[in-house]
Structures are given as structure tokens and as C-alpha cells.
Amino acid sequence: MGSHSSRESPVRASHANPSDGSNLKMPKPAISTIPTVALISALCLLPSLRAQTAPPASVDDVKIDKWNSVPLRKSAYDGLKPAPAPRRDLAGAWYAAGDPPAGGGAAPGIQATGAHEYPAVLRGNNTPPGGEPDEHNIPRQLPYTPLGEATLKAHKPTGMSVRSVPAVLGNDPLDICDPPGFPRLELYEFRMVEFAQMPDHIIVLSQLSRTWRTIWTDGRELPKNPEPRWNGYSVGKWVDDYTFVVETIGVDERTWLDNAGRPHSSEMKVEERFHRIDHDNMELTLTIDDPKMYTQPWQPLIKFPLRLQPRGFDIREMFCVPSDTAQYNNEIGDPSVAPDQK
């Protein structure tokens, strides 16, 4: 695992892997057979030599595992000249998590301390110990209404944010395998997402929770007084050939926005703005507008990068499984916060 050099087809270009010289290792022949073997060797070698010198033409030339594919690191795109973005097209498998920082820590899309642009961390401390009563000591405050702040405080996160509590004392809906809902699907464990484009709607498949959203593009209006749904109700339209804007309402109030327990009401409107820069790159800006909880709209993701993965990318499952979770709690979660044992 981990190597994505292209070895599958000799005519395909390659990120050459110096240690993979299997084609080049020929047994020492008997003297009389040298001319024939040399000729055959030369014929055999030509394609593989070509493969190891030509740069990959596009991301689709980069080798990946065919099953449970591992997302490409940014360096796999070095030297690629992405083709222009296709018109009005988001289709494909996109990686949103990004690379972990060089100094260690989680990749940007994981958002373990809360929404990307508003991490609930203490100044100068990206791995807060938790236990803070509120978010007054974080660098970027959210514009909570009094109801917003009260609802925040009723949410007891168990992740890595400033208000985190031990798992046993928390009430994060994900901790009991409730659906993440939208937009938490994009504000926590935002890893792989795949777009399937139909004539009248786009389906967004999410690796987290193995769930999907339907974004209608047939011109229908959003519902009036919608019955709440975990992933809400979405309509989308192309505002230009490379920018797709989605409006979502009707999200069930039981969902949290992020891992820090940021709240929303049933009146929340969410805008996603997917802007395709070129064939391999796209940006997402996400805006939350919920006057009951926040005095003004705010943007948890601003031009957040997504990278297209090679054709044939097979997305690994990422379920919250109640029986596995019960075993984890039984063996680790509960005993790790039980009374001291000496």
C-alpha cells in the first residue's frame, strides 16, 4: 500500500518507483543465447522504459489500489497539468480531507476540533484538553444568539474541542451512531465524496456514514414547512459553467453542525458553492444562515479544496456500527474513565 506508481500498463505514464524494477531484472543467459535474449529484452524493455520516463498525463494515469483505494496525497499531482474543467460537471470521486500537516496532527477535512474556519481550540493550543465551560477563550468566536449559546452549552462534545468531556459524559449524537446529517457530513470526517450526475438531479455520496443526498436540478422549489430530515432538502443550480450552488433547508434539529457541538435550528439555510477550478481541483464554500442561533451568517468552509481521484477509485466504507461501538465501549471507553486502579 501507499505506492501509487503506474505499473499496470506499459503505455501509461508513471510515477516511477525506483524500487520496482522487476521488468529490468533478467537472469544471466548462457552465452549462445545472448543475441536472441538481448533482442527480446530490448523489445520488452522499450515500453517499460518509456513508462518510467514519461510523466503522467492526468490524474487518471496515477496508479491506485482497485479496492479500498487510498486517496492520493497532494504530491501525486506534482507535475500534472490538469485539463480544463469540463462544463457543468462535478462527476467523480473527490477527496476533501487533504494531507495532514507536516508537523503532525489531523488532515484539514477531519475537523476534530470543530468546523474548519472556526476550530474550538485555545489560543496557541491545537489539542485542547477539553473541560472549558464555553468558547470564550477561542480565537474566532461565532456570533451566537442567546439561544445559540444556550443550545451550544447543552451539547456536550466528546471530541477534541475546548468543551470536550470524557465520552461517558457526552451527548454527541454520533456517539450513539445517529446519522451525522447535513452539513456535519462536510464539517466532520470530510473525506471522500462522490458526485453522480443525472439529467435532473445530482447525487452526492458520502463516505462518512455511507449516506447520500439528492440535489434536485429540475427547477423545483424547496418545500414549504418541510418535515425535518437528517440530510434536509436540497436544490441546486449552475450559476456559471463551473460553479454549482446548492441550497438546503429542513435539517433535523437533533444533528450538530460539527464536532464542537455547534447548534442549528430547523430554520437553518445552508448554501454550498462548489467551484470547479480545473479538471482535478474544486473548492467548496459553505455558508450557514440561521438567525435563531447566530446573529449573522457564517462560513465554516471557505474555498475548501477537493481533489479529484483517479477513475476507478473504490471508496472504503465508513460506518458507525452499533455492535462494534458497544464492544469498544465495553473494552476501552468505559474502563478508561472508571475509578482509579492501582
Add this chain to the structure above:
Amino acid sequence: MRNKLGAISLLVVGFLAASLPSLAHHGNASYDTEKTVTVKGTVTEYIWANPHVFVKVDAKDENGNTVHWVIETQNLVQQSTLGWTSSTFKPGDQVDIDVTPAKNGRPIGRFKGRIVINGQPFKP
């Protein structure tokens, strides 16, 4: 204070029947991040699952008694991006692992970096 928290925790455990972690990235509340414990022993089980991947290791304490360690890391998808697989450990493997231990002194820990499996450093 810690005992008080423990008592509260127990009450809540009794009340909720189960405490439940999210898919990944729990806080440091239960672990003593200042400490490192080296666990040397035999793998008895490897759980490749969410919310967290973990391995069970039987190790001897200073008195020669067998201690059943449980050592966790992050969720399955996260570990797969780091090169871990469903066969990284198997029962019977001899391991030598640096661990951040639980604050409460129980044999529960979190991987802290150094992992040696059957004499080979594990560098995925």
C-alpha cells in the same frame, strides 16, 4: 477530584447503560499524555473496526503476572490512509509498543508511535 469524577462517571454509566465514542478523535481527557509505558507481550486479538481500531496484548508485569492490555488508535479509515490493514497484527505476534496510558491506572492505552512486531519496526 478524580475519584469524584470517577463516581460521577459510574453513575452516568449506570444511567445510560453505555457511553459511546464518536468515529474518531477523542479528547485527551482519559489519557495521561505526559507518560509513556512500554508494553511487550503477545497479541491475543486485533479489532479492525470503528469507532477505533485496537489491539489486545498479554504482557507480564514486574511480578510476572499476566496483564491484559488494550491499546487503541483512530478509526479504520484513518488508519488505512496511514498504511494499516486488517492484517497488521495477528494473534500470537510478539509486540513491543509505546503507549500513552489511561490516567486511572488500568491497562488501557493509546499508541504513541513506536511499534515493533515480531522484531521488525512497523513503518507502514
